């Protein structure tokens with residue numbers, strides 16, 4: 160019976176399942192980021208995968224399959240795995256107060272010292288810190304950044320996955336990155352990588368003034 | 374200055390490859406002459422790369438693959454069943470026992486049985502191993518109540534048909550009553566792992582009171598001897614051994630009936646879960 164089955168044309172349900180399982184590592188990596196917990200990540204990927212298998216008729220051939228799977232994963236996370244919707248309101252307002260450092264005036268020298276000299280990579284001591292900082296981001300910022308950076312989804316695909324306009328995705332990515340940068344900068348100072356004080360006014364002088372001073 | 378502002382405004386879209394060609398040109402012209410903006414771009418890229426590599430260093434565990442394979446197989450079996458309604462239920466032959474065996478890892482050698490039915494034959498290697506296994510078991514049994522996850526299935530017929538062969542014992546939503554809180558309504562079931570073995574959790578509520586019943590195969594689990602106290606209660610005229618105590622902040626009662634393991638956890642007290650254990 161089993162032998163006869165393997166000789167027949169591949170069962171579309173099984174074929175679809177194989178396609179889904181081919182993306183399991185990516186889905187798990189994203190789920191670990193979203194849930195911040197290995198066990199919950201497994202539950203999330205399991206639920207999302209089964210949902211995807213059940214919804215296989217709804218996948219439009221020719222569209223991005225991985226983005227479709229990640230949309231289901233994101234949906235499942237947003238709708239079932241978050242404890243209440245309180246977090247969103249608190250954080251979105253808390254991080255929207257126009258902090259000059261959060262707004263991006265970190266000096267070029269500071270930024271340069273956060274990278275490996277003559278290399279494109281972030282300094283190893285900052286990589287672990289960055290990972291922690293991503294975990295601490297509010298859900299909305301973290302989801303947008305993870306989908307963008309880990310899975311290289313387009314803004315449009317992220318907007319579809321999160322059920323928000325593209326503009327909202329852009330502002331979440333922007334603000335999320337500013338928070339990450341700020342935390343890295345504080346950590347770099349604490350670790351002695353840079354000597355500048357983030358609150359020192361000389362560190363937030365606009366570029367034109369710096370040029371004039373040279 | 375204004376060119377710097379423009380560049381910064383476009384920076385995210387630029388490093389994410391979302392900027393259209395004419396704007397890319399504009400940004401890159403500026404980057405050639407502005408080291409500060411170039412530095413911003415480099416830092417943004419370095420962060421993006423670091424997030425990607427830090428996140429992608431994990432692979433999906435084999436147990437997750439196995440669990441999905443089991444659920445997917447039972448989904449397929451259920452679809453076949455639904456397509457052919459007149460057939461008698463035959464899940465015992467239709468479902469993937471081989472797949473179920475794939476996640477039957479167990480804990481060390483300490484897979485002793487609950488109750489006296491199998492006592493002795495598969496005794497734990499050491500007391501320490503037994504209590505470690507037992508501690509994990511209790512945490513796993515209380516986990517679904519402490520951290521509830523959305524149910525997978527609401528239909529009792531499908532639960533019995535799909536979940537039972539995976540868990541290895543009959544899984545059926547029961548009627549749950551409490552003299553003070555009245556009748557509890559069934560809110561759904563889902564599969565989970567308890568001591569690395571498949572089990573099912575059934576959730577109920579009455580108002581803001583919740584009860585979670587985890588159904589498992591006691592033959593596959595260690596005995597919950599540590600951390601819980603052993604009580605003998607009268608259940609409908611017959612004596613029943615129940616392990617009762619608190620785990621993860623909730624009252625928990627674990628017992629075996631007719632070869633099926635049950636763990637009842639609730640935000641009600643220990644006496645209440647004990648009373649429910651007597652009723653079930």
Ligand SMILES: [Zn+2]
Nearest residue numbers: 376377407410
């Ligand atoms: Zn510039």
